[in-house]
Amino acid sequence: MMGSMTRDWARLGEKLRAARIARGVEQQDVAEAIGVKRGALHNIEKGSIRKVTPTVLAYARTVGWTPESVDLVLDGGEPVEQGVPAEAAPEPPSDLSARVQKSLREGPLIDARVAEVTTPSGRVRATIVIRGEDGTPLEDLMAALDSLKIDVSTDD
Secondary structure (H helix, E strand, C coil): CCCCCCCCHHHHHHHHHHHHHHCCCCHHHHHHHHCCCHHHHHHHHHCCCCCCCHHHHHHHHHCCECCCHHHHHHCCCCCCECCCCCCCCCCCCCCCCHHHHHHHHCCCEEEEEEEEEEECCEEEEEEEEEECCCCCCHHHHHHHHHHHCCCCCCCC
16 A cells, blocks of 8 residues: 555644544543553654554554554545444533533534642632634644644643
């Protein structure tokens, strides 16, 4: 399948990262699920690998891709989702305003973060959910997210 094509490892990493984020899963959770260190996933997502390893295939499986999706993406195609129905999004807490509840359900999930700050009198937790507009290409959504310059320090 490789032929004379140049395989795009950075694109594979971006697509895997986007699929992981769309599922609302942290790097650390995927790493634990497939039995590798988080750094291995970081290297895959950054495109700093040059061969399809069992770890890459396990990552793809974890984000719902078919086994052939890795080669498809490397060769410029799109991943194929496994025929497993995606879990329904959980209902937002009822103590949130109707406008916030509606916003939490609309559009594709781009990213989600939880930031905690310890104060002298306890902890403060901020939950940030970033969604795009349906039909907008993922690349455009990620570029818009980058332009927001939201810096929430997390392990991820």
